[in-house]
Amino acid sequence: MKTIIEPFKIKSVEPIRFTTKDERIKLIQQAGYNPFMLHADDVLIDLLTDSGTSAMSSKQWAGIMDGDESYAGSKSFYRFEDAVKKITGLKYIIPTHQGRAAEKILFSTVGGPGKYFPNNTHFDTTRANIEFTGSEAVDLLNETGKHPEIRADFKGDMDVEKLEGFIKKTGAENIPICFLTVTNNSGGGQPVSMKNIKEVKSVCKKYGIPLFLDACRFAENAYFIKKREKGYADKSILEIAREMFSYADGATMSAKKDALVNIGGFLAVNDASLAQQCRNLLIVTEGFPTYGGLAGRDLEAVAQGLEEILDEHYLQYRIRSIEYMGDKLVAAGVPIIEPPGGHAIYIDAKRFLPEIPPEQFPGQSIVCALYIEGGIRSVEIGSVMFGKYDKDGKLIPPPMELVRLAIPRRVYTQSHIDYVIEVIIEVFKNRHSLKGYKIIYEAPMLRHFTAQFAELN
Numbered sequence: 001m002k003t004i005i006e007p008f009k010i011k012s013v014e015p016i017r018f019t020t021k022d023e024r025i026k027l028i029q030q031a032g033y034n035p036f037m038l039h040a041d042d043v044l045i046d047l048l049t050d051s052g053t054s055a056m057s058s059k060q061w062a063g064i065m066d067g068d069e070s071y072a073g074s075k076s077f078y079r080f081e082d083a084v085k086k087i088t089g090l091k092y093i094i095p096t097h098q099g100r101a102a103e104k105i106l107f108s109t110v111g112g113p114g115k116y117f118p119n120n121t122h123f124d125t126t127r128a129n130i131e132f133t134g135s136e137a138v139d140l141l142n143e144t145g146k147h148p149e150i151r152a153d154f155k156g157d158m159d160v161e162k163l164e165g166f167i168k169k170t171g172a173e174n175i176p177i178c179f180l181t182v183t184n185n186s187g188g189g190q191p192v193s194m195k196n197i198k199e200v201k202s203v204c205k206k207y208g209i210p211l212f213l214d215a216c217r218f219a220e221n222a223y224f225i226k227k228r229e230k231g232y233a234d235k236s237i238l239e240i241a242r243e244m245f246s247y248a249d250g251a252t253m254s255a256k257k258d259a260l261v262n263i264g265g266f267l268a269v270n271d272a273s274l275a276q277q278c279r280n281l282l283i284v285t286e287g288f289p290t291y292g293g294l295a296g297r298d299l300e301a302v303a304q305g306l307e308e309i310l311d312e313h314y315l316q317y318r319i320r321s322i323e324y325m326g327d328k329l330v331a332a333g334v335p336i337i338e339p340p341g342g343h344a345i346y347i348d349a350k351r352f353l354p355e356i357p358p359e360q361f362p363g364q365s366i367v368c369a370l371y372i373e374g375g376i377r378s379v380e381i382g383s384v385m386f387g388k389y390d391k392d393g394k395l396i397p398p399p400m401e402l403v404r405l406a407i408p409r410r411v412y413t414q415s416h417i418d419y420v421i422e423v424i425i426e427v428f429k430n431r432h433s434l435k436g437y438k439i440i441y442e443a444p445m446l447r448h449f450t451a452q453f454a455e456l457n
């Protein structure tokens with residue numbers, strides 16, 4: 001088998017700025033040891049997120065020029081609506097400026113105190129938008145998904161038995177919607193099987209609970225189904241995606257991931273009355289229902305991106321490039337979530353730095369070291385992002401301490417990735433010199449974005 005190559009030529013380039021290690025030691029300190037506070041210009045390889053960081057294609061840029069900026073009834077909206085309907089089959093398509101805007105509108109409409117929203121694992125903004133309404137966000141990931149070292153095909157699956165138990169205990173009337181996040185970002189970008197989507201749907205149906213997909217990375221999930229699940233090898237990505245959505249009563253999507261754009265998102269629902277309520281809120285908070293917080297040109301770029309993402313050559317390269325990085329790290333003994341997921345490598349900070357306890361944020365320590373060593377920006381997904389406090393102010397850590405290196409779509413080449421691998425291995429070799437951190441400032445919600453840290457001795 002020959003090398004799987006980047007399925008594109010590069011037409012426009014953006015230089016990256018080199019810094020020295022001494023400069024980076026100062027820069028990360030000035031940033032309060034929080035990479036969200038760094039100037040992007042001081043970052044060499046930016047793996048903070050795969051969200052909104054895609055390189056758009058020449059056809060998407062052409063769409064930007066072609067966008068219809070009419071306030072109401074723009075032709076770009078209808079192209080966007082067609083593209084979303086073609087994939088999801090859902091009836092009412094509501095554009096939003098990004099994923100969390102769709103979440104905010106949905107949960108403001110159906111949430112509130114005393115309500116519960118199960119998911120395989122809620123992403124941080126989803127959880128925050130649910131909790132903001134006074135509802136509870138509940139993670140029901142299958143057990144295998146919680147063990148980074150176990151290799152399994154569909155570690156994003158929901159525990160269906162737990163779901164049913166939870167519904168019986170909580171009362172279906174208190175669960176307005178059940179979610180499945182495809183792929184499961186907070187659990188390592190791991191895919192959800194079609195079998196699991198079907199089973200979850202069947203439990204939801206039994207209790208009259210609508211099922212929604214958090215569909216940010218639906219195409220990557222569909223590719224995993226094609227490769228790993230029996231009966232899907234000969235189906236196209238579009239066919240698989242359509243089947244996935246056929247079990248859903250609605251979806252939220254951040255188009256900043258698998259729609260290959262820098263901004264955009266949508267809420268899609270089948271229920272006419274829910275659509276109406278959401279649109280009413282949309283007009284107050286986002287904009288008129290045919291643009292919803294986006295420019296016509298953005299809608300054009302989303303529509304084009306949704307066509308391009310279904311290309312199997314692209315998905316093969318995408319998933320293989322993440323796997324390539326994972327293989328090299330595993331061969332060097334670096335502990336990661338195995339097998340690698342669809343959009344990122346997740347370092348298992350608990351096994352990387354066993355001597356640093358969760359209350360000293362081992363993931364944050366690795367994040368800082370990767371920046372200092374190689375100018376690489378990554379993000380902690382562990383006690384900084386998801387930690388809670390008990391009534392005595394003691395940290396309640398989440399099940400995993402991870403560092404995510406998310407790969408922007410169509411942005412970096414194989415030699416960039418080789419460099420990243422070298423830096424990670426270098427930091428791993430010197431891991432015994434790494435220190436823990438303490439938080440010296442934190443916001444009441446989503447603290448990881450703005451928290452400030454100090455190094456412990």
Ligand code: F0G
Nearest residue numbers: 049051098099100123125185216254256
């Ligand atoms: N759901 C999932 C699974 C996500 O990964 C994200 C964003 C959102 C919802 C919210 O979308 O950013 O457009 O408002 N994830 C980004 C990330 C930020 O880095 O993983 P948004």
